[in-house]
Amino acid sequence: MKFSPVIKTAAIGGIAVLALTSCAANEQGAGGDGGADSSLSGELIGAGASSQGSAQEAWVAGFQTNHADVTVNYDPTGSGAGRETFQQGASAFAGSDRAFKAEEIEAGPFDACAADSGIVEFPAYISPIALVFNVEGVDSLKLDASTVAKIFSGEITKWNDPAIAGQNEGASLPDQNIVAVHRSDKSGTTENFTDYLAAAAAEDWTVGAIEEWPTEFGGEAAQGTSGVVEAVANGVGTIGYADASRAGDLSTVEIKVGEEYVAYSPEAAAAIVDASPLEEGRGDHDLAVTIDRTTSAEGVYPIVLVSYLVGCEQYEDAANAELVKEYFSYIVSEEGQSTASEAAGSAPISEDLRTRVQTAIDAIQ
CATH class of the missing domain: 3.40.190.10 (Periplasmic binding protein-like II)
Structure with a gap:
C-alpha cells in the first residue's frame, strides 16, 4: 500500500x-x-x-x-x-x-x-526480558520455564501454589490470586517472551511464539513496556514481563537454566546471542539471529530480547x-x-x- x-x-x-x-x-x-x-x-x-x-x-x-x-x-x-x-x-x-x-x-x-x-x-x-512482580513480603523468586508458562496461561492461579513454593523454600508466599500482566499491543517483547516459553516449556505453552497475546489466557492487558511496568507496580499480586532496563525497583525472577537459577544481566544476555546462529x-x-532458548550453558539468561x-x-x-x-x-x-x-x-x-x-x-x- x-x-x-x-x-x-x-x-x-x-x-x-x-x-x-x-x-x-x-x-x-x-x-x-x-x-x-x-x-x-x-x-x-x-x-x-x-x-x-x-x-x-x-x-x-x-x-x-x-x-x-x-x-x-x-x-x-x-x-x-x-x-x-x-x-x-x-x-x-x-x-x-x-x-x-x-x-x-x-x-x-x-x-x-x-x-x-x-x-x-x-x-x-x-x-534480557525481566519477569517483574509485586507481591507483598516477597523480594525474590526462582522459577522454571514450566511454572512461568502455567502462570501466564492461567493454569497456576495462586502465589502459594506448590509449583512456586517448591522452588522457593523459605519464602512467605501468600494465598493470593496471581494477576499476570501482558502487553495489549502487538509486541516483539511478547514474541520473544513466548518464544522462550514455546521452546523451553513446549508441553505447557502450546500457542507458539506470538506477538499478540491470546485472549483465552486472560490476565491483565497493558499498553507498551511502560504500561506493563506501571500495571505491575500499582497492582496487587501482579507479575509481568518487560525489557529489563525498565524494571526499576520492582522485584525480579531468577530463571532456571540447567540445574542453576540465573538472574538477568546484560552479560548473560550477550552470552546467549553470541552462542546462537x-x-x-x-x-x-x-x-x-536464531536464539537458542533451551541452552543449559552456565551463566546464560534465556529470556532475551x-x-x-x-x-x-x-x-x-x-x-x-x-x-x-x-x-x-x-x-x-x-x-x-x-x-x-x-x-x-x-x-x-x-x-x-x-x-x-x-x-x-x-x-x-
Missing part, C-alpha cells in the same frame, strides 16, 4: 510530535565536539520498538552532538507499528523486537526503498541513505553501544558481531 503525500506528511508530523528528546539533543549537539565539522544535515525519521526507547534517546543525543545540523526523531510506537510505518514509507528506518519474517520480506512492499532493493537488518539492542536463507545484509534496526539496502531518497548509514554506524560503534549500555542497561554487541553488522551497514546506498 502506498501512502499519499498528504498521509505521509501527516504520519511524519505525528512522529515528530512524539519524538524522543530530539530538540534537547540538538541543543547539546550545537555545542558538542565535532558537530561543527560534520557535513551532514537534514531530518531522519524512525519508529518502532518501545524497548529501544531509552537507548534511542541516548543514541539521538550522542549522534546529534557530533552532527549538529541533523535532527533525529524516533517514535516508540511498538515493533509492529514501526515495521508497518517503515514498509509504508513514512519512516526511513524501523526498530523491531524481531526480524522481519522471510514471507513478510517477500510480500513487501517497502516504500522507502528503491525498486528491487533488499533490506538491511541487524541486532542493535540486546537486553544466524538464520539461514537470508540476504547477505539481513542478520537475523534482541531488538533490530531495519533499513533499505538502497533508498529512493539519497539523503535518507546517507543519514541512515551514519546513524546506524554510530549506534553499533563501541561508543554507541557503550552509551546505550549506560543509559538503558543493554548488552553491548560483541566485536565479531559488530564487524558483520558494519559490513551490512556499509552496503546502504
Whole structure:
C-alpha cells in the first residue's frame, strides 16, 4: 500500500510530535565536539520498538552532538507499528523486537526503498526480558520455564501454589490470586517472551511464539513496556514481563537454566546471542539471529530480547541513505553501544558481531 503525500506528511508530523528528546539533543549537539565539522544535515525519521526507547534517546543525543545540523526523531510506537510505518514509507528506518519474517520480506512492499532493493537488518539492542512482580513480603523468586508458562496461561492461579513454593523454600508466599500482566499491543517483547516459553516449556505453552497475546489466557492487558511496568507496580499480586532496563525497583525472577537459577544481566544476555546462529536463507545484509532458548550453558539468561534496526539496502531518497548509514554506524560503534549500555542497561554487541553488522551497514546506498 502506498501512502499519499498528504498521509505521509501527516504520519511524519505525528512522529515528530512524539519524538524522543530530539530538540534537547540538538541543543547539546550545537555545542558538542565535532558537530561543527560534520557535513551532514537534514531530518531522519524512525519508529518502532518501545524497548529501544531509552537507548534511542541516548543514541539521538550522542549522534546529534557530533552532527549538529541533523535532527533525529524516533517514535516508540511498538515493533509492529514501526515495521508497518517503515514498509509504508513514512519512516526511513524501523526498530523491531524481531526480524522481519522471510514471507513478510517477500510480500513487501517497502516504500522507502528503491525498486528491487533488499533490506538491511541487524541486532542493535540486546537486553534480557525481566519477569517483574509485586507481591507483598516477597523480594525474590526462582522459577522454571514450566511454572512461568502455567502462570501466564492461567493454569497456576495462586502465589502459594506448590509449583512456586517448591522452588522457593523459605519464602512467605501468600494465598493470593496471581494477576499476570501482558502487553495489549502487538509486541516483539511478547514474541520473544513466548518464544522462550514455546521452546523451553513446549508441553505447557502450546500457542507458539506470538506477538499478540491470546485472549483465552486472560490476565491483565497493558499498553507498551511502560504500561506493563506501571500495571505491575500499582497492582496487587501482579507479575509481568518487560525489557529489563525498565524494571526499576520492582522485584525480579531468577530463571532456571540447567540445574542453576540465573538472574538477568546484560552479560548473560550477550552470552546467549553470541552462542546462537544466524538464520539461514537470508540476504547477505539481513542478520537475523536464531536464539537458542533451551541452552543449559552456565551463566546464560534465556529470556532475551534482541531488538533490530531495519533499513533499505538502497533508498529512493539519497539523503535518507546517507543519514541512515551514519546513524546506524554510530549506534553499533563501541561508543554507541557503550552509551546505550549506560543509559538503558543493554548488552553491548560483541566485536565479531559488530564487524558483520558494519559490513551490512556499509552496503546502504
